[in-house]
Amino acid sequence: MEQSISINYxxxxxxxxxxxxxxxxxxxxxxxxxxxxxxxxIGKFISENSRNHFWGTxxxxxxxxxxxxxxxxxxxxxxxxxxxxxxxxxxxQPYLITENHIxxxxxxxxxxxxxxxxxxxxxxxxxxxxMDTWNSFLSVGFSHHYEIIIKxxxxxxxxFYIGKCATEFWNYRVLQNNLKSNLFxxxxxxxxxxxxxxxxxxxxxxxxxxxxxxxxxxxxxIESPDDExxxxxxxxxxxLNIKNFIMSxxxxxxxxxxxxxxxxxxxxxxxxxxxxxxxxxxxVAIDLKRGEFKPEYLGKMNxxxxxxxxxxxxxxxxxxxxxxxxKSKKEKIVEYALRDTSKPMGVATYKLATELPxxxxxxxPDAEELRRLM
Numbered sequence: 001m002e003q004s005i006s007i008n009y010x011x012x013x014x015x016x017x018x019x020x021x022x023x024x025x026x027x028x029x030x031x032x033x034x035x036x037x038x039x040x041x042i043g044k045f046i047s048e049n050s051r052n053h054f055w056g057t058x059x060x061x062x063x064x065x066x067x068x069x070x071x072x073x074x075x076x077x078x079x080x081x082x083x084x085x086x087x088x089x090x091x092x093q094p095y096l097i098t099e100n101h102i103x104x105x106x107x108x109x110x111x112x113x114x115x116x117x118x119x120x121x122x123x124x125x126x127x128x129x130x131m132d133t134w135n136s137f138l139s140v141g142f143s144h145h146y147e148i149i150i151k152x153x154x155x156x157x158x159x160f161y162i163g164k165c166a167t168e169f170w171n172y173r174v175l176q177n178n179l180k181s182n183l184f185x186x187x188x189x190x191x192x193x194x195x196x197x198x199x200x201x202x203x204x205x206x207x208x209x210x211x212x213x214x215x216x217x218x219x220x221x222i223e224s225p226d227d228e229x230x231x232x233x234x235x236x237x238x239x240l241n242i243k244n245f246i247m248s249x250x251x252x253x254x255x256x257x258x259x260x261x262x263x264x265x266x267x268x269x270x271x272x273x274x275x276x277x278x279x280x281x282x283x284v285a286i287d288l289k290r291g292e293f294k295p296e297y298l299g300k301m302n303x304x305x306x307x308x309x310x311x312x313x314x315x316x317x318x319x320x321x322x323x324x325x326x327k328s329k330k331e332k333i334v335e336y337a338l339r340d341t342s343k344p345m346g347v348a349t350y351k352l353a354t355e356l357p358x359x360x361x362x363x364x365p366d367a368e369e370l371r372r373l374m
Contacts, residue, residue, distance in 0.1 A: 033138045036145070043089025046082060084146050091149050133159055136166035144175055151179040160184045168251050177247050181216040189213040190323075191331065192346035193338040203318065206279055207344065210250060211323060215350045219244045222352060231288045235259075235272055238288075252278040260285075262311050271304055282318040283308050289326035293347055295337035297324050305343040319343070325350055 049055050064079045140162050148161045161184065165175055190211040198204040220237045238245045239258050246253050253275045260274040273286040285304050289297060301322040308320045322345040334347045 029139050032141060035142060036138065039085045039142055040089050040092070042082070043085035043087070044093070046086045047089055050086070084142075087149065088142070088145060095155070133163065136163050139166045143172055144170075147172070147175055147179065152184075157184045174247055177216075177244075178250075180218070181212070181214075181248065183212065183250075186212040186214055190346040190348055191329070191334045191338065192344070193341050194344055194346070197342065197344040198319075203280065207321065210252070210277060210280060211346055211348065212250075213348050215248050215325065215348060217245070217248065217350050217352050220352050231272070231290050234290065235288055238273065249275070252280075253284070254278065256283075262307050264307055264311075269304070269307065271308070274308075277321075280318060280321070281316070283313060283320040285320060285322045287322065287324050289324060291327050293324060293326045293329035293334055293337075295333060297326070298337050298341055298345060301345055302341060302343050305345070321345070323348055 046060065050059060060082050061079045064077055064082055067074055067077050136159075144165050145162075148158055148165075152158045152161065161175065161179065164170055164178070164183075170178070188208045190208070190213045192208070192211070194204050194207050198207055217238070219241050220234070222233060222237060235258055242255055246255060254277075256274040256276055258273050260271040262269055262271075271285045272288045275284040275286070276282070277284050285301065285308060287297065287301055287304070301324060305320045305322050313320060320343075322343060324345070324347045326347065326349060329347055329349055338345065338347070
């Protein structure tokens with residue numbers, strides 16, 4: 001009689017699934033590396049010939065047109081994109097190629113146009129971060145690279161966004177949104193009391209990196225005659241645009257609900273917006289305020305967090321965090337208000353679409369014109 005063997009199919013499927021995903025990731029990464037190598041090499045070739053006046057005016061346009069004739073259906077080699085390849089090369093050339101390492105670049109084609117970036121000199125970063133940074137560089141797509149190049153000013157800022165794209169798998173839209181909101185400058189700058197309310201150092205660091213001091217809500221366009229947006233109207237607009245709002249918040253936020261109800265001593269209380277952060281393993285309560293920050297807002301939030309921790313939080317979760325999201329704030333008032341509070345809280349501000357700088361306001365139609373066009 002044959003003995004039956006019990007198979008844990010869930011574990012088998014998990015292992016095979018992981019193998020498939022890892023294989024696909026390696027294949028995609030290799031393909032991306034080859035594409036970046038090709039574009040970098042073409043950019044070098046175009047730069048050396050066009051910048052030194054070896055070619056006449058209109059050469060890039062002619063090259064693009066001839067390529068289409070030679071390879072019908074070829075995509076990605078419009079005149080504009082070829083110029084982007086040139087800029088990609090020129091922006092990174094000082095860090096990827098130096099006189100001392102010029103011999104280490106291995107031509108992959110006989111005409112030496114395509115370059116193996118893995119054989120080139122690594123970007124100049126610390127030894128501890130060098131390999132991770134270089135792997136991130138090779139795993140980010142060309143469109144992402146170009147967007148980062150034109151929207152950032154320093155090497156540190158570039159590597160910040162490249163690392164985020166690689167490790168958090170940002171799509172192009174998420175990258176654009178975080179560049180627009182200047183995540184590099186704002187992440188970790190939220191006025192908070194985490195130093196005295198979160199004892200675990202690693203959790204405290206993660207909490208600091210999970211919030212910004214200002215959120216750009218440029219997808220919300222509310223016209224208000226007295227320039228004061230009602231909090232419930234703002235809340236409704238955020239809920240209608242919840243996907244965009246979560247993108248503004250950042251990675252690992254899950255929306256639980258708005259006007260989240262709980263009862264204390266037969267009285268109802270409502271949290272404006274309630275989220276859960278998977279990385280922090282805690283509830284995040286957001287209280288919306290239409291005007292300037294006031295110290296008394298923290299007392300209300302402190303009460304909310306106590307109730308959430310007792311009535312909603314699960315045993316394995318960390319203490320809830322509260323964020324007061326208001327129109328404006330004065331730093332010293334926020335500092336004094338937070339100083340002796342016992343619950344982890346922070347104060348951030350928001351900007352709406354109607355508050356874009358003057359030079360950008362004429363670029364897009366206003367809300368009424370959009371409604372008419374639609």
